[in-house]
Amino acid sequence: MTPREVRSWGGLPVADLKRRWGRESVHAYGLVDSTQTVARAAADSGAPDGTIVLARAQRAGRGRGDHEWQSPEGAGLYLSMVFRPGRLDVAPLATVLAGLGVAIELERRFPGLHPLLKWPNDLIARERKLGGILVEQSRDGRGTSQLVVGVGINLDIDLLPDAVSSRAVGVSQCVNADLAAIADAAVHGLGRWMTDIPETLDEATLVELDRLDWLKGRRLAWTSSGAEPVRGTGAGIAPDGALLIRPDRGALRRVITGSIEPEGGRE
Numbered sequence: 001m002t003p004r005e006v007r008s009w010g011g012l013p014v015a016d017l018k019r020r021w022g023r024e025s026v027h028a029y030g031l032v033d034s035t036q037t038v039a040r041a042a043a044d045s046g047a048p049d050g051t052i053v054l055a056r057a058q059r060a061g062r063g064r065g066d067h068e069w070q071s072p073e074g075a076g077l078y079l080s081m082v083f084r085p086g087r088l089d090v091a092p093l094a095t096v097l098a099g100l101g102v103a104i105e106l107e108r109r110f111p112g113l114h115p116l117l118k119w120p121n122d123l124i125a126r127e128r129k130l131g132g133i134l135v136e137q138s139r140d141g142r143g144t145s146q147l148v149v150g151v152g153i154n155l156d157i158d159l160l161p162d163a164v165s166s167r168a169v170g171v172s173q174c175v176n177a178d179l180a181a182i183a184d185a186a187v188h189g190l191g192r193w194m195t196d197i198p199e200t201l202d203e204a205t206l207v208e209l210d211r212l213d214w215l216k217g218r219r220l221a222w223t224s225s226g227a228e229p230v231r232g233t234g235a236g237i238a239p240d241g242a243l244l245i246r247p248d249r250g251a252l253r254r255v256i257t258g259s260i261e262p263e264g265g266r267e
Contacts, residue, residue: 224258
């Protein structure tokens with residue numbers, strides 16, 4: 001079924017959102033399978049850089065891997081944006097930068113929220129999951145590199161299933177905020193780096209990552225390709241976006257794939 005666009009979202013007319021963000025290509029829907037799916041189809045058809053897709057609810061919202069993102073109406077922000085970075089193989093670094101950009105904007109706009117980053121794509125507040133980032137890279141019909149970047153941020157966890165809400169936190173639990181203001185943070189946070197993704201992170205960006213790195217100094221376990229977990233301590237993020245782990249045994253490791261689970265507090 002083709003999703004139907006709506007004229008308002010988050011209590012505002014879509015025309016106002018276009019003016020608010022200075023973008024002509026803003027599309028809002030009531031219910032979709034996933035904003036990522038809609039945005040990917042738009043990108044494949046030539047949607048311009050910076051195209052925004054919003055939904056009030058999703059049937060099959062997607063997180064990293066095969067994880068489902070619970071998306072009932074009113075519970076959170078469901079947004080995807082299309083970017084055309086001009087070069088290939090930027091997705092790993094793009095995920096880290098997208099999360100950093102959104103976290104910085106949330107922190108700036110909502111001082112009591114104190115968002116942090118859990119590598120590679122989670123937003124954390126009050127030691128619980130606040131949101132997530134999903135970056136998918138492909139080529140359109142003309143062979144041009146494109147990114148579709150999805151952002152899900154919890155607003156009201158009382159609307160989420162109990163199994164999810166017990167591990168999550170919503171913006172409204174921490175500060176006064178409405179959905180449009182959270183979308184502002186996502187749009188401006190993604191726009192900070194996604195249109196011109198660097199090959200490596202500069203010193204200033206690494207300092208910001210270090211400040212917001214939820215895993216740094218924390219006991220964790222890294223699992224990759226079904227192997228036995230490697231246990232150690234988070235040691236920061238490298239200039240190429242890899243996670244650094246100091247194992248209990250052996251030399252410092254660079255991690256670019258796999259699952260990271262915290263196992264305790266900070267050392």
